[in-house]
Amino acid sequence: MQDRRLWKPMEITPHRGESLVDRLAAEPGLEDLLVHHKALVFRGFAVTEQTLEPVLDSLLPNRLAYVHGNSPRTKVGDNVYTSTEYPPEFVISMHSELSYAHAWPSRLLFFCHTAAATGGGTPVVDAALWLESLDDEVREAFASGVRYTQNLHGGRGLGKSWQDTFETDQHDDVERFLSAAQAKWEWLRDGGLRVVQERPSTVRHPVSGDEVWFNQADQWHPATLGDTTAAALAKVLGPDERPQSVTFADGSPIPDEHVIQIRDRGLANAVDVDWRAGDLMLIDNVALGHGRQAFTGSRRVLVAMSD
Structure with missing residues (x-):
């Protein structure tokens, strides 16, 4: 059995300049990859906020509204939200989204539009290890x-x-x-x-x-x-x-x-995912908890959810 303490997200990068939508169409068994790796980081695909929607449609075809959510957010698109609006000097501890509710999303997708000047990573923790x-x-x-x-x-x-x-x-x-x-x-x-x-x-x-x-x-x-x-x-x-x-x-x-x-x-066992503009991370919301590190400068990370 693999040591849970050695776990980290799987990173996926493009082949020969392909778009992320093309990669997703050609990638077999994405659901199996997510179950096995718990988190997938898509890096280097040059996704922007203007080209985000078809990526969301591919990864989260049934996006959910953030109904009964307790985190301060702003809705910026079709069930797309700012990831959180807590002040930047605070660390947000580990949690699974809507775990206090009667129903919760099975997947979360984060998109980095603007990376913080310092800090601002998204820590993720294996919830079984926690x-x-x-x-x-x-x-x-x-x-x-x-x-x-x-x-x-x-x-x-x-x-x-x-x-x-x-x-x-x-x-x-x-x-x-x-x-x-x-x-x-x-x-x-x-x-x-x-x-x-x-x-x-x-x-x-x-x-x-x-x-x-x-x-x-x-x-x-x-x-x-x-x-x-x-x-x-x-x-x-x-x-x-x-x-x-x-x-x-x-x-x-x-x-x-x-x-x-x-x-x-939870924080001690977490793995930090440090953002670069254009990165996306898809996580299994039951298998993992997530949080946010404190940061300086501007940071814009969006999130969408699905069942």
């Missing part, structure tokens, strides 16, 4: 799953609005979505929305059968905000008022040291 790296005590504590709570404002407030989160301003659309998700929700007097969901902490990869770490408990927990930010937030908002929070599935608190370990070991 699970294996955790102490037995942590894995056992999370065995029953987690409970996520979102407080989404109605247009003004901290965090995202429910309108942006669900890409609609219709209550009925939101309620239908949340009913299908088997979530609990409550419309608040101030026009906001509270959503509560219980989800597993791990899942099995649908093809390999590997059990993988698949939750965002560390990102939703105040301990990973840093002492100063967490203390300031606690002064303004109670535990039930924060834009997002997390407990174990039974409602009991998750120890700070558990989420710090989860965050740190």
Whole structure:
């Protein structure tokens, strides 16, 4: 069995100046390549934002909207978004996209329009290795799953609005979505929305059968905000008022040291993909977690998702 710690994405480069669309048309077994390698980096194909759409159509023919997503993004095309708009000085820890939701994309495609002056790489981590790296005590504590709570404002407030989160301003659309998700929700007097969901902490990869770490408990927990930010937030908002929070599935608190370990070991086992303009990376969203390194200068990376 291959040592998971030696894993890295597969890099694909052009033959004799071919376009990426031509390469994809001629490449047999792309799905098998992705299952085996977990991430494919396409480099040197001179893709631009203007020539991106046919590449997206080839790699992600069924692009999904970022409905119920909690990361700040801007929609820039047909279900194409900025990858994140968190301030550049912050590292974004490892996570699988929408792992807190009832349904998630199986593939993510990142496209680099502008590489940062320094930093700004996208780290990716084998989610089975991430699970294996955790102490037995942590894995056992999370065995029953987690409970996520979102407080989404109605247009003004901290965090995202429910309108942006669900890409609609219709209550009925939101309620239908949340009913299908088997979530609990409550419309608040101030026009906001509270959503509560219980989800597993791990899942099995649908093809390999590997059990993988698949939750965002560390990102939703105040301990990973840093002492100063967490203390300031606690002064303004109670535990039930924060834009997002997390407990174990039974409602009991998750120890700070558990989420710090989860965050740190995910990052420690990650492989950085450093961007060049025109690069693309296709990842298996269940097999891998991903994040973002801090950076300086301008950085423009787009993302699209599919089932």
